[in-house]
Amino acid sequence: MELVISTDLHDHLARHLENTFPNEGGGFLVGNIVGDTRHVTEVHLVENTFASEEQFHRYLAEVGEFQRIEDEADARGLSLLGYFHSHPDHPAVPSEFDRTHAWPYFAYLIVSVRSGQRAESRIWELAANREAFIEGQLSFS
Amino acid sequence: MATIKIPTPLRAYTGGNAEVNVAGATVSAILGDLTTQFPELRPHLFNGEELRNFVNIFIGDEDVRYRNGLDTEVEPGDKLRIIPSIAGGR
Numbered sequence: 001m002e003l004v005i006s007t008d009l010h011d012h013l014a015r016h017l018e019n020t021f022p023n024e025g026g027g028f029l030v031g032n033i034v035g036d037t038r039h040v041t042e043v044h045l046v047e048n049t050f051a052s053e054e055q056f057h058r059y060l061a062e063v064g065e066f067q068r069i070e071d072e073a074d075a076r077g078l079s080l081l082g083y084f085h086s087h088p089d090h091p092a093v094p095s096e097f098d099r100t101h102a103w104p105y106f107a108y109l110i111v112s113v114r115s116g117q118r119a120e121s122r123i124w125e126l127a128a129n130r131e132a133f134i135e136g137q138l139s140f141s
Numbered sequence: 142m143a144t145i146k147i148p149t150p151l152r153a154y155t156g157g158n159a160e161v162n163v164a165g166a167t168v169s170a171i172l173g174d175l176t177t178q179f180p181e182l183r184p185h186l187f188n189g190e191e192l193r194n195f196v197n198i199f200i201g202d203e204d205v206r207y208r209n210g211l212d213t214e215v216e217p218g219d220k221l222r223i224i225p226s227i228a229g230g231r
Contacts, residue, residue, distance in 0.1 A: 024229070024230065024231070026227075026229065028227075050228070057230050057231050058228070058229075058230040059228060059229045059230060060226065060227070060228045061226075061227040061228070063197055063204075063224050063226060066148075066224055066225060066226075066227055067222075067224055070148065070149055073149075074159060079149060080149040080150075083227050083229075085229040087231040088231065090231035094229075095229075095230055095231050097228070097229065097230040097231075098229045098230065101195050101226070101227075101228040101229065103148070103150035103151070103185065103225055103227075104150055104151070104153070104154075104185060105149075105150045105151075105152075105153045106149075106150040108229070110229075129184075130184060130185070
């Protein structure tokens with residue numbers, strides 16, 4: 001799986017994740033799918049609704065936000081491609097919590113934010129058997 | 142017959158269909174019919190016999206957890222929806 005995102009959109013989401021530091025932040029990626037490549041055309045920043053004392057290591061999007069963003073994408077012939085979230089002071093590698101909560105065919109963009117500054121972005125997809133994540137290719141346009 | 146809206150990440154298992162016709166008098170029976178039609182959905186919705194806790198089933202605007210859960214009755218023509226909880230953490 002390859003995810004293509006413009007440097008402007010990536011900068012937009014990374015700035016949000018720097019602003020939510022030391023807590024986790026996140027949101028959704030919307031765009032088009034061509035073959036095995038997902039092209040991001042929109043980034044939707046979504047508030048972290050996990051219990052506030054746990055937000056330093058947990059992210060949760062409100063169910064209604066998924067519903068709204070998916071409906072809007074469907075109505076415009078776009079696809080909800082996946083979601084992004086930060087790992088504050090931690091590598092951009094999926095955790096066991098990420099794996100057990102993950103969905104197939106969804107692009108998981110993880111941004112490592114260290115001391116409040118973006119450090120690394122990597123893209124992952126859940127294996128069909130749910131037992132592991134497979135790293136994809138993150139490309140910038 | 143009712144309909145159920147499939148979330149984007151699971152549409153690969155329903156032939157790309159965003160909405161599927163399903164039969165059953167309860168949410169449990171509806172999900173049974175859905176996963177009989179599309180067996181590859183099952184491991185993403187259930188852990189053994191239990192609905193995964195990050196899988197939310199709505200009838201209209203109401204989460205069935207706040208009614209009778211999987212025993213919630215479904216009327217013909219009802220519109221159900223599977224909505225994932227999207228969560229992550231380091």
